[in-house]
Amino acid sequence: MSPLADRYGRRFPYLRLSVIPACNFRCTYCLPHGYHADPHAAQPLSLAEIARLLRGFAELGMHKLRITGGEPSVRHDLTEVLRTAAAAPGVTKLAMTTNGSLLSRRLHEWMDAGLNAINVSVDSLDRANFARITGHDRLDDILHGVDMALGAGMASVKLNAVLLRGVNDGELPAWLDYLRERRIGLRFIELMQTGDNLAFFRDRHVRAELLETQLLESGWQLLPRAADAGPAREYRHxxxxxxxxxxxxxxxxxxxxxxxxxxxxxxxxxxxxxxEFGIPLRPLLQADEQLEDLVRAIGGQIGRKEQGHFLHEGRTGITPHLASTGG
Structure with missing residues (x-):
């Protein structure tokens, strides 16, 4: 089977799989009132369904997989999910995005299961500010887990920080001190409008390009983008x-x-x-014999992918908040 490509010539070796919509943090930009489960919602995919899903995407050239949530560590069988994912044919990079709340306790267990890259959400290096943003005073423990991942030799350790005007957009000097001796990739993420955060977005949005200008003026240099990289423009100094x-x-x-x-x-x-829509694949994940139908379904839908999003027009699609789809 040829690698998955759309009508604009873009190829898709990278899959982001949410394994649970729930999250145990209350970040101001995502779930300020905490996660509230829908009692009528379907249960997350089972291990067997995940295995079949990944076999289908592997047939279409997927080799980078990121496990997301909500917060993936809320799922009680996360280690088995990671082991299942690592065993999928063709997966060479198994990453996970997490808030780090269980990182210091579960890191080695997750690495033993096959995890080789991690992104940890750390929106501030100031303990009080971190608590105000996330609703949890857990910064010290999370940063300890990050240092553990570095010490354990994890192939890729990255941090994510959502830029919030008047909240954490003045912390670049502290971040530079943090990065001086740590071989970490820090991602500054521009706040995005979603279905339920318009007032917050208007109040706190700051253009990430302003930060890029500061970096360039300070001697940081833009790097070429890898074929399976995420959406970040990466700089080094x-x-x-x-x-x-x-x-x-x-x-x-x-x-x-x-x-x-x-x-x-x-x-x-x-x-x-x-x-604006989701395509239900679950009916095609109930038996191994459905693999060809699954591959056909995924390949047949890729032509519906738009050339770009419509955020500039204020259209946020069916995403109420980032936890609902995995960001």
Whole structure:
């Protein structure tokens, strides 16, 4: 089977799979009132369904997989999910995005299961500010887990920080001190409008390109983008061990390098984080004999992928908040 490609020539070796919509944090930009389960919602995909899903995507050239949530560590069988994912044919990079709340306790267990890359959400290096943003005073423990991952030799350790105007957008000096000796990739993410955060977005949105200008003026240099990389524009500086990435979804041509698809915790294929529809794959995950039908279904839907999102027009699709689709 040929690698998955859309009508604009973009290829998709990268899948982001949500394994649970729930999250145990209350981040101001995502779930300020905490997660509230829908009692009528379907249960997340089972291990067997996940295994079949990944076999289908592997047939279409997927080799990079990121496990997301909600918060994936809320799922009680996460270690088995990771082991199942690591065993999928063709997967060479198994990453996970987490808030790090269980990182210091479960890191080695997850690495033994096959996890080789991790992104940890750390929106501030100031303990009080971190608690205000997330609703939890857990910064010290989370940063300890990050240092453990570095010490354990994990192939890729990255941090994610959502830029919030008047909250954490003045912390670049502290971050530079942190990156001087740590071989970490820091991702500054521009706040995105979702279905339920319009007032917050208008109040706190700051263009990530302003930060890029500061970096360039300070001698940071833009790096070439890897074929299976995420959406960040990555910068390096000779004086720092760490690197800085900028994810600016409102920038020109942001979607031209899109290389990833998403599947929700209940098995809906999302061609775009801010798309207008989901494509239910779960009915095709009930038996091994359905693999060809699954591959055909995924390949047949890729033509519906738009050239770009419509965030500039204020259209956020069916994404109420980032936890619902995995960000």
């Amino acid at each position: 000779a004086d720092y061990a760490g690197r800085i990435g900028i994810i600016a979804p409102y920038s020109k041509d942001f979607c031209s390098g899109c290389n990833r698809l998403r599947v929700t915790a209940t098995g809906d294929l999302r061609l775009c984080l801010f798309g």
